[in-house]
Amino acid sequence: MVQCRICGGPVEEFIDFGRQPVSDSLVTPEAAGSEFFFRLAAGVCTECTMVQLIEEVPREKMFHEDYPYRSAGSVVMREHFEKYSNQLLGSELTGDAPFVVEIGSNDGTMLKTIGRAGVRHLGVDPSAQVAEFAKEQGVRVRTDFFQEASAREIAEADGPADVIFSANTVSHIAYIGSVFRGVDALLGPDGIFVIEDRYLGSIIAQNAFDQIYDEHFYLFSVTSVQAMARRYGFELADVQPLSVHGGSMRYTIARPGRRTVSAAVTEHVEHEREAGLARTETYHRFAEHARDSCRDLVRLLTELREQGRSVVGYGATAKSATVLNHCGIGPDLVPFICDNTPAKHGRLAPGAHIPVRPSEEFSRPYPDYALLLAWNHAEEIMAKEREFRAAGGKWILYVPDVHLV
DSSP states (O other), X not given: OOBOTTTOOBEEEEEEEEEEEOTTOOBOGGGTTOOOEEEEEEEEETTTOOEEESSOOOHHHHSSTTOOOOGGXXXXXXXXXXXXXXXXXXXXXXXXXXXXXXXXXXXXXXXXXHHHTTOEEEEEESOHHHHHHHHHTTOOEEESOOSHHHHHHHXXXXXXXXXXXXXXXXXXXXXXXXXXXXXXXXXXXXXXXXXXXXXXXXXXXXXXXXXXXXXXXXXXXXXXXXXXXXXXXOEEEEEEEEOGGGSEEEEEEESTTSSXXXXXXXXXXXXXXXXXXXXXXXXXXXXXXXXXXXXXXXXXXXXXXHXXXXXXXXXXXXXXXXXXXXXXXXXXXOOOEEESOXXXXXXXXXXXXXXXXXXXXXXXXXOXXXXXXXXXXXXXXXXXXXXXXXXXXXXXXXXXXXXXX
């Protein structure tokens, strides 16, 4: 049996999506078929309850120079990070020459506000292209993976950090022990380590099975993050639910005894116990629901094709790789996918080889149906594409189940 990467306990596998490509490895038509594949399966530790992948994809294959994701591509995410930046500027970053480090700083959307306020900062991101974009926005970036060695070098050069922040990144890092040792070396005595990530409770409740993909090595709950923090000599001091990405959680971690532990931590741990997040049968039931959704989605798309209806994908997201490849959805069912990220245009969705085109082509002309692969941005996208509905178009969603909007 696989051992937990956090506590060493036994991991019980509950879902297997089979052979999958690296989720963000959009390829050129000439390179189609050259993708790296691995077995995408997930399990839950029966001791610390951490949900994790069974196989690890080498980090260099996921986070490289051509990594296409941009935080600034979503108005919701831009506003979200600006709001939290201002919150930190009014609370944790008010002392003498404060210093903040962001793990996985991407295009600098989070740190841009902090930098403009004149606060010392450093983003750490291994993807050269997004790092260069961030630098053009005035953000200071180290193009590197955050781990113990790089954190010690940062501490030696810049001194201790008042805040180490990371959004949708720490869960990607299988070698998490090195990350916490790095945080230990870099974080000031009264500093905080803040993690934002997709919330396991929401994933289970919504049947959001496509949140399982190569980059999401871990799926965090309050219970598992609390155990993880303790294991590495820290304390989970506070949690705050967030609406972004279909349901996330903000975890505030500190050195033991340095912060008063919020009642919200205990409340969420108890809620997770009641919701069955510590029971393996919960995850096997989730897997069955996922299989039902995949079957129903393929059935619907096949019926629409047979009826001569046009279908277009919307959002060439990383998580869509799980759905498209596991369900065997290719250009025969979804001829192309519209996306607003220029770096993705002219490329093919990994494994499925569905062409990715600019969002402007969505209305040339509108299709009869649109498969919303970026369902976690449904409100923002549907507001932007309201004319699609006015023209009689219908959205296809598969979370929590297959339905039309």
